[in-house]
Amino acid sequence: MTWLTDFFGDPANWSGSGGIPARLLEHLEFSVLALLLAALVAVPLGLLIGHTGRGALLVVVSANLSRALPTLGLLVMFVLLLGTASAWPVIIPLVLLAVPPILVNTFEGIRGVDPELRDAAYGMGLRGGQVLGRVLVPVALPLILLGLRLSAIQVVATTTVAAYTGLGGLGRFVIDGFATKDYASVVGGSVLIVLFALVVQLGFTLAQRVTVSPGVSRRLKTR
Numbered sequence: 134m135t136w137l138t139d140f141f142g143d144p145a146n147w148s149g150s151g152g153i154p155a156r157l158l159e160h161l162e163f164s165v166l167a168l169l170l171a172a173l174v175a176v177p178l179g180l181l182i183g184h185t186g187r188g189a190l191l192v193v194v195s196a197n198l199s200r201a202l203p204t205l206g207l208l209v210m211f212v213l214l215l216g217t218a219s220a221w222p223v224i225i226p227l228v229l230l231a232v233p234p235i236l237v238n239t240f241e242g243i244r245g246v247d248p249e250l251r252d253a254a255y256g257m258g259l260r261g262g263q264v265l266g267r268v269l270v271p272v273a274l275p276l277i278l279l280g281l282r283l284s285a286i287q288v289v290a291t292t293t294v295a296a297y298t299g300l301g302g303l304g305r306f307v308i309d310g311f312a313t314k315d316y317a318s319v320v321g322g323s324v325l326i327v328l329f330a331l332v333v334q335l336g337f338t339l340a341q342r343v344t345v346s347p348g349v350s351r352r353l354k355t356r
Contacts, residue, residue, distance in 0.1 A: 140306075140321030151305070153325065159301035160329065163220060163292045167227035168285050175232045176277065179239025183273070184265050192240045195233040204230055204291050212298045223295040230291055231284035238280025242273030274345050282337035289330045303329065 140146060146153055182188040207226035215222045246269050254268040270277075296304030306322025309315070 136317040136320040137324065139317040143317075146318075146321070156301060156303050156305055157325070157329070160289070160292055160303045160326075163223055163227065163295060163300075163302055164285070164288045166220075167224050167288050167292075168231055168281070170224070171228045171231035171235055171284060171288075172281060174228075175235035175280075176239050179236045179277075179280075180243055180265060180270070183240040183243025184269065186244075189240070192237055196237050205294055205297065208294055208298055220300060222298060223292070223300055227288050227291060231288050234283040234287070235277075235280040238276045238283070239273070242276030242280075243269050245276070246272045271346055275341060278337060278341050278344070282334065285333050285337065286330050289333055290326065293326055 149155065178188075179192070182192060204226055207229065208223060211222035211225050243265075250268060250272065251264060254264045259267065292302050293304035293307060295302045296308035303322055303325050306318045306325070310318030310322060
């Protein structure tokens with residue numbers, strides 16, 4: 134508790150380029166950019182594969198890669214290749230980490246829609262794209278959001294590793310704290326990262342309540 138008081142009670146930690154607001158903004162920028170790029174790749178791909186049934190092997194490979202990717206190793210490799218003049222050596226590994234959960238859950242969400250519901254939509258005269266957009270996506274939305282939430286939490290946690298490459302983010306408090314034996318910074322930075330992840334979790338929970346149809350939510354609860 135003393136370490137937390139020392140860290141959060143120090144005015145120097147609340148100002149300047151190394152202060153909590155600046156580091157939090159850096160962490161947020163890295164995380165949002167990585168998640169956005171991953172979603173732009175994985176969501177359309179998952180919708181297409183789930184709807185057409187073609188390319189399912191890519192989903193399996195993606196799921197396996199998500200367990201095997203050495204994030205720190207990728208960070209170091211991209212830093213050596215691209216340098217530290219920009220954030221891309223951090224963003225690229227984060228995107229690679231974030232794509233698999235989004236892709237897998239989007240695919241499973243679309244594929245798991247009741248075939249009778251799909252047939253009924255076609256029977257009403259809807260075409261392929263209309264069936265996907267008006268019927269399949271609303272029903273699969275809980276799983277799609279789950280994939281985004283899992284990726285977001287992973288990205289927020291892994292962005293901490295960006296500090297190893299000399300870039301910013303909340304991880305700087307942890308890495309620099311260990312380097313200088315400033316354990317108040319280590320504990321304070323860790324708490325900030327955990328709180329950030331909890332806020333992300335809460336944000337996606339609220340988003341699901343707002344965007345998912347009550348009928349779909351009731352159906353999920355009765356399964």
